Amino acid sequence: MSKYIVTQDVADCIGCRACEVHCKDKNNSGPGAFYCRMIEVSAAGAPLPKIDFVYLSCFHCEQPWCVDVCPTGAMRRRPQDGIVYVEDSACVGCKACITACPWTVPQWNPTTGKVGKCDLCKDRIDQGLEPACVTKCTTGCLTFTTPAAASEIRRQEFAEQLLRHRR
Amino acid sequence: MKETKYSICGMCAVRCPIAVEVEDGKPVWIEGNSHDGGMGRSLCAKGGAAFSQRLDRQRPLSPLLRTGKRGEGLWREASWDEAYEYITSRLKPIIAEHGGRALMFSDRGGPFADLRQAFVKALGSPNYINHDCTCGRNVHHASKSVYGLGRKDFAYDYANARHIVLFGRNITESLKVKEVKSFLQGVKKGAHVTYIDPRAAITAGKASRYWQIKPGTDYALLLGIAHCLLENQWYDQDFVARYVTGLPEFKAFLAPYTPEWAAMETGIPAEEILAFCREINEDRPKVIFHPGWMLARYRDSFHASRILHILNALMGNIEQPGGLFYPKGPKDAGSKGLKSLAALVPAVTDERADGCGTRYPQWDKGAGMLQTAYEAIDSGIPYPVKAYFIHRHNPLIALPDPKEQQRILDKLDLIVAVDVHFSESAWFADVILPENTFLERDDILRTEKGLKPGFGRRQQCVKPLNNTKAGWEIYVELAKRLGKGDFFPFQSIEDIWHYQLQDTGLTLADFDAKGFVKLSDKALWFDRDQLKFGTASGKIEIINSQWEAMGVASLPPYAPPVEPPAGSFRLLFGRCGYQAHGQHQNNPILSELLDVNKLWINTQAAKQLGIKDGDQVVVSGGDARGTIGARVTDLIHPQAVFMLHGFGTDVRVKKRSFGKGLADHIFMQGKLKEWDQAGGGLNLAESFVTVTPAAAQEK
Numbered sequence: 001m002s003k004y005i006v007t008q009d010v011a012d013c014i015g016c017r018a019c020e021v022h023c024k025d026k027n028n029s030g031p032g033a034f035y036c037r038m039i040e041v042s043a044a045g046a047p048l049p050k051i052d053f054v055y056l057s058c059f060h061c062e063q064p065w066c067v068d069v070c071p072t073g074a075m076r077r078r079p080q081d082g083i084v085y086v087e088d089s090a091c092v093g094c095k096a097c098i099t100a101c102p103w104t105v106p107q108w109n110p111t112t113g114k115v116g117k118c119d120l121c122k123d124r125i126d127q128g129l130e131p132a133c134v135t136k137c138t139t140g141c142l143t144f145t146t147p148a149a150a151s152e153i154r155r156q157e158f159a160e161q162l163l164r165h166r167r
Numbered sequence: 168m169k170e171t172k173y174s175i176c177g178m179c180a181v182r183c184p185i186a187v188e189v190e191d192g193k194p195v196w197i198e199g200n201s202h203d204g205g206m207g208r209s210l211c212a213k214g215g216a217a218f219s220q221r222l223d224r225q226r227p228l229s230p231l232l233r234t235g236k237r238g239e240g241l242w243r244e245a246s247w248d249e250a251y252e253y254i255t256s257r258l259k260p261i262i263a264e265h266g267g268r269a270l271m272f273s274d275r276g277g278p279f280a281d282l283r284q285a286f287v288k289a290l291g292s293p294n295y296i297n298h299d300c301t302c303g304r305n306v307h308h309a310s311k312s313v314y315g316l317g318r319k320d321f322a323y324d325y326a327n328a329r330h331i332v333l334f335g336r337n338i339t340e341s342l343k344v345k346e347v348k349s350f351l352q353g354v355k356k357g358a359h360v361t362y363i364d365p366r367a368a369i370t371a372g373k374a375s376r377y378w379q380i381k382p383g384t385d386y387a388l389l390l391g392i393a394h395c396l397l398e399n400q401w402y403d404q405d406f407v408a409r410y411v412t413g414l415p416e417f418k419a420f421l422a423p424y425t426p427e428w429a430a431m432e433t434g435i436p437a438e439e440i441l442a443f444c445r446e447i448n449e450d451r452p453k454v455i456f457h458p459g460w461m462l463a464r465y466r467d468s469f470h471a472s473r474i475l476h477i478l479n480a481l482m483g484n485i486e487q488p489g490g491l492f493y494p495k496g497p498k499d500a501g502s503k504g505l506k507s508l509a510a511l512v513p514a515v516t517d518e519r520a521d522g523c524g525t526r527y528p529q530w531d532k533g534a535g536m537l538q539t540a541y542e543a544i545d546s547g548i549p550y551p552v553k554a555y556f557i558h559r560h561n562p563l564i565a566l567p568d569p570k571e572q573q574r575i576l577d578k579l580d581l582i583v584a585v586d587v588h589f590s591e592s593a594w595f596a597d598v599i600l601p602e603n604t605f606l607e608r609d610d611i612l613r614t615e616k617g618l619k620p621g622f623g624r625r626q627q628c629v630k631p632l633n634n635t636k637a638g639w640e641i642y643v644e645l646a647k648r649l650g651k652g653d654f655f656p657f658q659s660i661e662d663i664w665h666y667q668l669q670d671t672g673l674t675l676a677d678f679d680a681k682g683f684v685k686l687s688d689k690a691l692w693f694d695r696d697q698l699k700f701g702t703a704s705g706k707i708e709i710i711n712s713q714w715e716a717m718g719v720a721s722l723p724p725y726a727p728p729v730e731p732p733a734g735s736f737r738l739l740f741g742r743c744g745y746q747a748h749g750q751h752q753n754n755p756i757l758s759e760l761l762d763v764n765k766l767w768i769n770t771q772a773a774k775q776l777g778i779k780d781g782d783q784v785v786v787s788g789g790d791a792r793g794t795i796g797a798r799v800t801d802l803i804h805p806q807a808v809f810m811l812h813g814f815g816t817d818v819r820v821k822k823r824s825f826g827k828g829l830a831d832h833i834f835m836q837g838k839l840k841e842w843d844q845a846g847g848g849l850n851l852a853e854s855f856v857t858v859t860p861a862a863a864q865e866k
Contacts, residue, residue: 051372
């Protein structure tokens with residue numbers, strides 16, 4: 001796990017897929033390649049239908065399978081913050097990382113013949129900004145944070161909920 | 168060098184405030200204009216695909232003149248000079264023979280229409296028309312008949328509402344960024360949401376109550392709700408006594424329309440209607456009944472919307488936090504407004520070709536009505552219409568029955584399209600004048616009404632990549648070449664902006680810091696004891712005698728919808744949050760999100776037809792047929808099928824979308840002549856189709 005995490009408030013997500021587009025526009029991932037995806041899950045159900053969206057990009061694992069299998073060292077993990085990224089010039093397009101990743105996070109770019117993936121827009125992070133998907137999320141349902149801070153927020157919310165429901 | 172330019176998005180008709188970062192003349196980043204608190208940096212997927220639109224070469228990139236038959240798609244590139252000459256050499260004899268009124272013009276309305284209206288007027292034509300016959304005309308006219316005010320004379324304070332009632336207003340997908348953020352804020356703070364739609368759109372997933380209503384019975388449900396509220400005196404009696412007329416007549420009219428009756432018509436159980444009414448009585452006045460946005464759907468949509476407007480009055484929610492409020496204009500902030508460009512041109516007194524204000528006395532003249540303008544082209548009555556300017560509007564897919572439209576349009580001597588895209592309508596034109604993408608163009612200043620009124624500016628953020636021009640340049644130049652230059656004493660957009668700002672005391676530099684100027688720091692609310700309405704009585708009129716005198720009954724009895732013939736389904740359509748109005752299906756990025764639509768069909772109905780999820784099915788209606796994949800789901804009513812609009816284009820140069828998916832409007836045969844007689848909105852949800860497994864067809 002990198003020191004960062006992107007969390008999603010599902011209640012506020014409307015499946016508008018702006019995150020996917022903002023990512024593609026910035027990172028130029030190539031045709032058919034999406035560094036993040038908003039996956040729709042729905043069921044009719046009574047009395048209310050369930051229509052939810054789940055944000056999936058890269059988990060930036062502490063011990064990334066993709067880095068381990070990469071034969072050229074193109075797939076790397078930034079020591080200072082644990083961001084897993086591809087060094088483009090070293091990628092030979094073998095796709096070993098795609099196979100190794102349990103969630104097939106690395107994406108194939110048919111135009112360049114290389115792999116690309118979410119790097120949390122590290123160029124923006126290095127300027128003190130947030131990833132494109134988070135910055136421009138239509139409803140603000142995505143948050144760029146750290147695991148500890150995310151946990152703190154959720155715990156606070158839970159505690160507030162107890163107060164609201166106190167008899 | 169890097170700089171931030173504030174402007175206004177143009178990817179769809181919502182026109183959100185944006186910030187664009189430009190480095191050495193290249194656009195490098197686009198986001199919402201965070202100086203606008205309601206917007207923040209948020210930007211929808213369409214806005215996010217703006218740079219992609221600019222780079223897309225499957226668009227008109229220089230003026231084009233038709234070389235083949237209309238619609239055949241054979242073009243040759245021309246210089247601007249030649250294209251202007253082509254137009255003026257055809258327009259001059261038309262005007263000489265038939266007068267300026269032989270010209271008509273349609274666009275998608277909006278805050279930048281003033282200059283285009285000035286152009287039409289300058290040429291001596293009363294026939295400026297916007298897109299609203301396929302959008303909000305029913306809602307607008309209903310609002311006029313109840314409040315004497317237009318639909319845009321009210322706005323909604325979702326963030327502070329306790330109950331938001333949406334009759335098919337798919338607020339999370341027919342998307343306005345600021346609106347949906349305000350809506351979700353309200354939901355987060357505990358607002359109830361009741362969503363009513365034969366199809367459970369994403370908005371249903373955010374609702375606390377969802378009713379899968381039988382299609383075409385909204386008016387019945389609304390009558391049942393109104394009955395229940397009045398019967399139990401669950402309404403704001405003080406507000407009604409003060410501001411509303413016609414309540415006794417309303418009550419008498421509603422007598423037979425009990426919740427039990429409504430349940431039979433709509434399929435919504437009476438006890439649920441009762442529970443809902445009890446709930447909104449507790450939640451009022453912070454209740455919003457959205458009166459409809461795009462409500463060109465059923466033959467009684469005007470009257471359904473009328474009841475929605477009346478229900479708001481019963482809630483006492485007017486000029487009320489958490490309810491409806493009047494969007495305030497410059498005057499309300501003690502300022503002068505922008506000077507009108509159309510006001511520079513003398514009024515045209517000819518009757519309108521579409522009959523607004525004459526044959527159809529109740530319809531507003533300002534926006535016109537396209538389907539009755541088609542009648543005039545077809546018949547030559549009340550006078551010949553020979554030339555049509557289509558400005559970034561796409562009637563061939565917005566209105567029903569493209570073949571019938573083409574038959575009528577082919578009677579014209581001249582069709583000019585001004586567009587950023589190869590719209591289906593531009594493809595049928597004689598000449599295409601390519602407009603700069605919104606990133607590449609200035610527009611006239613706009614007025615931004617709201618609790619804090621102001622003005623906003625769309626400015627050129629980057630230079631055009633292609634041989635295209637801004638709309639204002641095109642119309643000013645054409646007017647000059649047609650001898651009407653005196654009405655447009657402008658050499659540059661700055662000249663226009665200076666003119667518009669003349670009375671306001673503002674300068675252009677005032678727009679540099681934020682892209683907009685606010686005329687008030689604090690939210691402006693009117694005194695609730697002094698509310699004014701635009702009707703003859705100054706009250707909210709449940710019975711409007713002026714409209715009755717024009718032949719529009721205030722409270723017509725309910726007539727059930729026509730049932731789909733055996734084996735048929737009612738065809739419904741809509742949009743998703745990332746593609747709208749058929750403008751985005753060929754965008755390089757947005758086409759990757761979705762390049763083919765599906766047919767939603769109810770699980771039971773599909774089972775009876777032997778259709779499984781993912782199967783290819785053939786949809787038939789009239790002489791139209793097409794194949795599409797099925798999405799088998801309980802999220803849609805058994806009587807209806809649904810598809811996203813904007814697919815199945817026949818414009819072959821749009822290679823990412825050509826031939827993919829199915830167009831809904833081809834099945835709406837004969838519907839160019841069927842509209843809500845009171846409000847004028849077309850009946851776009853009144854066509855029936857049959858669905859069969861594609862495999863069965865092949866046998």
